[in-house]
Amino acid sequence: MKKIGRDFYLREDVVNISKELIGKFLVTRFNGKLTSGMIIETEAYNGSMDKASHAYNFRRTARNEVMYGVGGASYVYLCYGIHHLFNIVTNKKDVPHAVLIRAILPKDGVETMLKRRKLKTITKKVSDGPGTLSQALGIKTNHSGTPLNSELIWVEDRNINFKKSEIEAGPRIGVDYAGKDALLPYRFRLTEQTVNKIRNEWYS
């Protein structure tokens, strides 16, 4: 049940960090409402050399400025005019690494999350996608730049560990424009079998 400290985010290997974030808990507390979920899917965006990244070729704009800041902060941007996608900035200042959180399993504050999602029951639909999980946790673009050692958004290690074989790697989603980089195995996800097992344990 420990909030992850800055050192975790300051490391250089964003692909490895991306993998290690599987099984950690993403937590928000807005207006006194605490909500959380276990991270089950992530994608790494590997800096200025990664054609799929917003920071490719050191592209630097008002939107992605926070990617150039020190690791351990959020980067939230609007996608398709509708979806607020949540990323974690890693590495030192001026190295624009980030991890996109793509899916979580709801844990704390389920009622609040269902309300935000306008749903009645816990199903995959609650937070099984980058846009939906942000909505469930109440994260919006105005939270971009929020430090993850704050009292608003943070990541916890609750000592849940998985075997190597339970984490699958594959190409990232929706980045066909990135040419060769679209094929890199920078996406990590718990196997469906493991996810289903946890669903049964938590929601039965």
Added chain:
DNA sequence: CGTACGATCTGCT
């Protein structure tokens, strides 16, 4: 300024 488009989701077929 004008325009094209996206690290997606939903509902309908």
Added chain:
DNA sequence: GCAGATCGTACGA
């Protein structure tokens, strides 16, 4: 399985 939603952002004129 597929098209439509929907708008901030990037980039060129």
